[in-house]
Amino acid sequence: MSSKKLLNPSKDDKPLWLHVEVLDAPIGGGGNRKWRCRYCNKIVTGSYSKVRAHLLKISNMGVEACKGISDDVYRQIEAEHKRAEEKVAKEAMNVRQRNQCMAYQGGSDLVQPKKRKGALELAFNVADRDEIDKDCAMMFYTGGISFNFARNPFFRNYSLKLANSNVAGYTPPTYNRLRTTLLSQQKQHVQRLVQPVKDSWKKKGASICSDGWCDRQQKPLINIMVASAAGPMFLKSVDASQVKVKDAEYIAALFMEIVEEIGPEHVVQIVTDNASNYKAAGALIETKYPRIFWTPCVVHSNVIIFVTGLLLNFVLTSFLEIWIWSLEFVHWQ
Ligand SMILES: [Zn+2]
Numbered sequence: 001m002s003s004k005k006l007l008n009p010s011k012d013d014k015p016l017w018l019h020v021e022v023l024d025a026p027i028g029g030g031g032n033r034k035w036r037c038r039y040c041n042k043i044v045t046g047s048y049s050k051v052r053a054h055l056l057k058i059s060n061m062g063v064e065a066c067k068g069i070s071d072d073v074y075r076q077i078e079a080e081h082k083r084a085e086e087k088v089a090k091e092a093m094n095v096r097q098r099n100q101c102m103a104y105q106g107g108s109d110l111v112q113p114k115k116r117k118g119a120l121e122l123a124f125n126v127a128d129r130d131e132i133d134k135d136c137a138m139m140f141y142t143g144g145i146s147f148n149f150a151r152n153p154f155f156r157n158y159s160l161k162l163a164n165s166n167v168a169g170y171t172p173p174t175y176n177r178l179r180t181t182l183l184s185q186q187k188q189h190v191q192r193l194v195q196p197v198k199d200s201w202k203k204k205g206a207s208i209c210s211d212g213w214c215d216r217q218q219k220p221l222i223n224i225m226v227a228s229a230a231g232p233m234f235l236k237s238v239d240a241s242q243v244k245v246k247d248a249e250y251i252a253a254l255f256m257e258i259v260e261e262i263g264p265e266h267v268v269q270i271v272t273d274n275a276s277n278y279k280a281a282g283a284l285i286e287t288k289y290p291r292i293f294w295t296p297c298v299v300h301s302n303v304i305i306f307v308t309g310l311l312l313n314f315v316l317t318s319f320l321e322i323w324i325w326s327l328e329f330v331h332w333q
Contacts, residue, residue, distance in 0.1 A: 013088050014048045015080045040068030089127050200230035205268040248280035269293040
């Protein structure tokens with residue numbers, strides 16, 4: 001008889017029915033039943049949501065919280081409930097479009113003002129987000145990607161677009177597309193961006209600035225920047241690991257190449273640190289281009305002045321102290 005079925009409702013997706021004794025099923029079906037709590041013996045007429053509210057002590061659901069339940073049993077019931085919700089959510093995921101389920105932006109879906117979501121949908125999103133987070137983490141770990149990359153605004157933007165766009169069947173760009181088409185497109189884009197800066201060199205002149213650095217493998221490299229009224233611009237980085245960095249002629253040739261690239265008539269000065277090799281290179285450049293000045297970097301000069309000042313201060317103070325001490329010594333004699 002059908003009443004038997006009603007008295008034994010589904011245990012898989014509504015496991016908390018097992019914690020109450022169903023006494024009576026309503027005439028004509030429906031979700032309401034008369035049931036007795038197995039822990040406090042309270043008799044209630046209501047649907048599964050009232051069973052859940054009673055056992056899990058959820059307020060404002062029109063039913064008192066259970067007073068006969070121990071903490072251990074409470075945790076067990078809570079776990080059973082969570083498992084059931086996750087199971088239903090997984091099944092729902094096979095039916096629904098993934099995009100539809102990821103439509104909520106940022107933060108927790110537990111807070112959805114005005115548009116109330118059912119518990120199943122909430123559980124669905126939480127489980128799904130966990131899965132996606134794990135996939136993302138594996139991408140970082142297996143690809144040897146720096147954790148700092150998670151802060152990359154382009155990565156964040158890309159992820160956000162993936163989550164919110166409806167481009168069905170989209171897949172990330174392939175290895176070859178990244179290194180060919182997309183790379184040249186981005187290069188053109190950057191060139192368009194810096195063109196106004198380059199144009200300003202011809203109108204107002206430019207200063208070539210350089211500094212020696214080491215890359216992650218401690219190989220020397222020379223960075224070349226161009227400063228102008230329109231702002232500073234990174235021009236190039238030269239791998240100097242295979243050449244004699246100390247060689248003034250090499251450095252001079254490098255700068256002359258850049259001077260020719262910009263146009264000698266537009267270059268006002270070349271700023272480098274004042275190491276002897278750069279100094280000699282500066283002299284070579286001034287010989288070839290009398291209109292271009294070599295300027296030692298102010299920061300480097302300042303450091304030297306500061307250190308020299310400290311040393312002088314130390315020497316003078318020590319001298320003064322010795323002199324006072326010797327005067328006192330003579331006085332005691
Ligand atoms: Zn109870």
